[in-house]
Structure formats: C-alpha cells, structure tokens
Amino acid sequence: MFDTGTLPLEAARWTPFKYSIVFEGINLTGATFAMEVRDRKDGGFVRVTLGTVTSENVEGVRFVGFSGGNSTVEIFIAEATMEAMDIAADASSPGSDGIAFWDLHITPSGGTKFVALEGTFTVKAGATNT
Numbered sequence: 452m453f454d455t456g457t458l459p460l461e462a463a464r465w466t467p468f469k470y471s472i473v474f475e476g477i478n479l480t481g482a483t484f485a486m487e488v489r490d491r492k493d494g495g496f497v498r499v500t501l502g503t504v505t506s507e508n509v510e511g512v513r514f515v516g517f518s519g520g521n522s523t524v525e526i527f528i529a530e531a532t533m534e535a536m537d538i539a540a541d542a543s544s545p546g547s548d549g550i551a552f553w554d555l556h557i558t559p560s561g562g563t564k565f566v567a568l569e570g571t572f573t574v575k576a577g578a579t580n581t
Contacts, residue, residue: 453565453567455554455565455566455567455568455569456567456568456569457568457569457570458472458568458569458570459570459571459572459573460553460570460571460572460573461572461573461575462528462533462572462573462574462575463533463575463577464533464534464536464549464574464575464576464577464580465530465533465534465577465579465580465581466530466533466577467508467527467528467529467530467533468526468527468528468533469508469525469526469527469528470525470526471515471523471524471525471526472523472524472525472526472568473521473522473523474521474522474523474524474567475520475521476520476521477521477522477559478517478520478522478559479514479517479522479524479557479559480514480517480522480560481514481559481560481561482503482514482522482557482558482559482560482562483502483503483557483558484501484502484503484511484512484513484514484524484555484556484557484558485500485501485502485503485512485555485556485558486499486500486501486502486512486526486553486554486555486556487499487500487501487553487554488536488551488552488553488572489551489552489553490538490551490552491552492552495552498535498536498538498551499528499532499536501526501528504527507525507527508527509527510527510528510529510532511527512524512525512526512527512555513525513527526555533574534580536549536551536574537549538550538551538574546576547576548573548574548575548576549573549574549576550571550572550573550574551571551572551573551574552569552570552571552572553569553570553571553572554566554568554569554570555567555568555569
C-alpha cells in the first residue's frame with residue numbers, strides 16, 4: 452500500500468510551471484499519470500487537467516527516468532494555461548494569490564492506480580505579464 456504524500460506547490464501566474472519529483476524506491480517505468488488542479492477538493496471548477504506525456508516541455512506529467520532505485524517525474528504546465536488560472540483567494544481583492552488543490556494519480560505498468568501526492572496549488576500573482 453502506498454501512503455499519499457502532501458506537497459504544496461506554488462506557481463507564478465505569468466510563467467510556465469515545471470516541477471520535478473523524485474519517488475524513492477519505486478520504478479515507474481511505463482506508468483501512466485493523471486493530475487488535476489481544482490478550485491476545491493471533490494468538485495469545483497477544473498483549472499487544468501494533465502495526463503501522461505513523453506516529451507519535455509509538453510503540458511502534462513512525464514516519466515523522466517529510473518536511476519539508483521528512484522524514479523523522477525516532471526510536471527509541466529504551459530504559460531498560457533497558467534495565465535488562464537484566474538483564481539484569487541478573495542474575488543473582491545484582485546491581484547491576490549489564488550489557492551487551489553491538486554493531486555497526482557499514478558498507475559504503474561501492470562499495477563493498481565493510487566494517489567501519490569496531493570496538496571494546495573498556489574497561483575502567485577505577479578506584476579510582469581509579458
């Protein structure tokens with residue numbers, strides 16, 4: 452059984468988001484991935500849906516490699532998608548950071564799907580939007 456970990460993520464609204472995660476002691480070669488960012492847990496508006504990708508800098512979740520008994524996985528969200536995440540902690544205060552929620556489901560090759568990580572997903576407000 453895999454215990455779901457908690458990992459709060461922060462991303463700048465006006466830039467692409469790239470984040471690498473190392474899973475110790477598990478071989479995720481051939482695994483598939485699913486991730487969503489939502490306004491609230493168990494519902495709410497979906498801000499982004501990511502699936503398995505095989506190329507770098509393509510929006511999704513990518514298995515990077517297995518080395519030394521550890522698997523590296525990378526999450527990539529394109530700049531245009533980050534810009535569209537217009538969530539705010541308080542709709543009456545434009546320019547504030549937005550708080551959403553995310554989780555990552557992994558289905559190992561020949562295995563059973565599990566929730567590997569979950570947490571808050573903070574979209575940091577910014578000043579430069581070019």
